[in-house]
Amino acid sequence: MVLFWVCVGMILLPMVFYPAFIFLMGLLFPRGNGHSYREYPLVTVMVAARNEEKCIEERIQNLLSQDYPKERFEVLVASDMSTDRTDEIIKSFADRGVRYFRFDKRMGKSAVMAKLSEFAKGEILVFTDANTQFSPNTVRELVEPFADPGVGCVDGSKQNSLDSVTCESIYWRYERTLKALGSRIGAVLGATGAVFAVRKNLYSPANPARADDFETAVSARIQGYSCLYNPQAVAAEPTPENSIQYHRLVRIVSWMIGSAFSLFGKAVKAGKYGLALQLAVHKILRWNMGVFAIVATAAGILLAVYDSPLNILFISVTVFNIIALAGRFAGHRMPSFLRLPYFFWLMCIASLSGVIKAVTSQAVSVWDHSAR
Numbered sequence: 001m002v003l004f005w006v007c008v009g010m011i012l013l014p015m016v017f018y019p020a021f022i023f024l025m026g027l028l029f030p031r032g033n034g035h036s037y038r039e040y041p042l043v044t045v046m047v048a049a050r051n052e053e054k055c056i057e058e059r060i061q062n063l064l065s066q067d068y069p070k071e072r073f074e075v076l077v078a079s080d081m082s083t084d085r086t087d088e089i090i091k092s093f094a095d096r097g098v099r100y101f102r103f104d105k106r107m108g109k110s111a112v113m114a115k116l117s118e119f120a121k122g123e124i125l126v127f128t129d130a131n132t133q134f135s136p137n138t139v140r141e142l143v144e145p146f147a148d149p150g151v152g153c154v155d156g157s158k159q160n161s162l163d164s165v166t167c168e169s170i171y172w173r174y175e176r177t178l179k180a181l182g183s184r185i186g187a188v189l190g191a192t193g194a195v196f197a198v199r200k201n202l203y204s205p206a207n208p209a210r211a212d213d214f215e216t217a218v219s220a221r222i223q224g225y226s227c228l229y230n231p232q233a234v235a236a237e238p239t240p241e242n243s244i245q246y247h248r249l250v251r252i253v254s255w256m257i258g259s260a261f262s263l264f265g266k267a268v269k270a271g272k273y274g275l276a277l278q279l280a281v282h283k284i285l286r287w288n289m290g291v292f293a294i295v296a297t298a299a300g301i302l303l304a305v306y307d308s309p310l311n312i313l314f315i316s317v318t319v320f321n322i323i324a325l326a327g328r329f330a331g332h333r334m335p336s337f338l339r340l341p342y343f344f345w346l347m348c349i350a351s352l353s354g355v356i357k358a359v360t361s362q363a364v365s366v367w368d369h370s371a372r
Contacts, residue, residue, distance in 0.1 A: 152225025
C-alpha cells in the first residue's frame, strides 16, 4: 500500500504539483514588463537542412516574408551533407541575401547551428527547422521581449498541424501551459527547437551529442538571465502519427537526459537552486515516471493477491490499464479524453526507453528526418 502511494506521488509531483507550484509563484512574484525597442536589433535566423528539397524553398520564402525590418535581418541556411537538390535550392536565394553554407561531413543539427553562429552578424540568434512555417510576425514577436536587458532567451509556440488528437499534440498543449506559467516569473525551462531565440553573447554551443535548444535556454538562465515564452511567436510543423512520435520522443529523451544532469550540476554550482529543482522535477523525474508507473501497477496487482480482488486500488489500476489498451487498439474511434491513459503509457515507456538508450550509450546526435 505504501509503495503504491509513493509511486503515485512521484508521478503526481511533476504532472500536477509542479504546475500548481509554478502557478502559485506566478501569482506571488509576477515578473515586471514594459520594455520596448526604439530600433530593432540585427537578427540572424539560422536553419540546418539535410535533404529538404521538398520544403526548403517554402521555408526560405516564409522567412524572407517576415514582418521585420529587412535591413536588420539576415538568413543563414546550411546544408548538412545533403544528397538531393537542397543545396541548389538554397543557392538560388543568394540574390535575396540568403547566406548559404555547405558541410561535407555529417554534423547533426546542434553542431551545424553552432558553426553557423560563428558567421552570424546578429545580436539575436533565431533557431528554427527546415520543415517549419512561421506566422508573418513570429520573428518580431521573438525579438520584442529582448528589449528587457534581463531577458536572455525567448521561446515560441509550436503548433500541431493535425486536426486529430495525438500523443504529441497532447504533450505540446501540456508543455505550452507550463511554459506560459513559467514565463510569468521568467523561468521557462528549455526551448522549442523549431522556434526560439537567444542573445548571441549568451550562446554557448552545446555538445553536439546533446540538445542545443534545451541546453541553450537553460544555460542563459544559469548565466543570470530570464527565459520567457511568447505564444504569439507561432511556428507550425508537421505532426506525424503516434508510432513515429514514439520513436522521436525516445530519441529526444536519450539526447536530452545527459543535458539535464549536466545542467543540474552547473545550476547547483552557480547557486541557482530553484533552477536545479526545476530540472530535477520537471525533466529528470518526469522522464523516469515509467519506473514508478510500472511499480505502481505491480503494487496494485499485488493488492488483489494479498488483500482482495475487490480492493479499490486494484480495481482502479485495472480499469486505467484496460482503458489504455483500448486506446491503443481503438485509435481515433475512441473519444480523446478516454485515450489519455494510452498517451500516458506511451510517453512513460518512450521516456524510459530514451533514458535506457542514454545509459547504454545508444543515443544519437545525427539522424535523417522522417517522412513528412
